[in-house]
Amino acid sequence: MNRCFSANNFNKSQIIRDVYSVNPAATNREIRMVIESQYGFSVGSNLIVQTLGSEKCRFGLKTRTLMIVEKMRKIVAECGNDIEFAIRCLRMAG
DSSP: OOOOHHHHOHHHHHHHHHHHHHHHOOOHHHHHHHHHHHHHHHOOOOHHHHHHHHHHHHHHHHHHHHHHHHHHHHHHHHTTTOOHHHHHHHHHOO
């Protein structure tokens, strides 16, 4: 099945955000390759930079993001895998 941008009415920026949320350590090239293989169209680096920011800005964030995601998974597990309860607890702590 050929996935076409115009036929499925996808928003390119949202697809970029979705791919990035799966792998926050991805470079622009990796994001472009995933989108091209899964969705069948290509995006330019300029659209990725406009959507997510430059790789240089994201570089410092990715190590912290990966560390925070792991800690958040532990918090959610301690809350019995209830995400809403974990969010309420974090709001009370902040």
